[in-house]
Amino acid sequence: GDSVTQMEGPVTLSEEAFLTINCTYTATGYPSLFWYVQYPGEGLQLLLKATKADDKGSNKGFEATYRKETTSFHLEKGSVQVSDSAVYFCALSGPGQNFVFGPGTRLSVLP
């Protein structure tokens, strides 16, 4: 079945550091790919998405590119802030199918 693998962390960075959170997937067909962010005690918020190969999703300084050849959707941000501290979930969804989430990556950004 479909699956998502992501680095589990925790990832600890200093403010203004470069962030990469790796996400790779296994899927039949051509799923849509998502990154969600969850702040402490809150629900999941859609961060960005991409629906086809080579699409780049971007939002709030975060970017991820749908790479079909490497089955990856790595999340990047050039300069993280303390307020980016959260858990990040990579997910995929095929037409008519349930979401498949990765295990989540906890990010802590230190001032």
Add this chain to the structure above:
Amino acid sequence: DAMVIQNPRYQVTQFGKPVTLSCSQTLNHNVMYWYQQKSSQAPKLLFHYYDKDFNNEADTPDNFQSRRPNTSFCFLDIRSPGLGDAAMYLCATSRGRGAGEETQYFGPGTRLLVL
């Protein structure tokens, strides 16, 4: 702003005492989902409604039930909560289940504590 609302944000219940969690949406989406999430693990889908059609996940315990009386509201009923049911319960909606419609929008969650 269009949104997904969950009430209450925190719910305390006693072992074995039925509890109902509620979700409402102003997005006018066709699909509503209920997830269980423990300790920042990935959310686990319990069931979803596509309009009035109920779709239960195979491993969802019978203790969990759901109702969707209209497009805007969906309820999660836990008939006899056990200690293992303490978790965050997340409601989500999507416009549909097909390509381009599947993006899910989540509410803030209800944290359930079972004493």
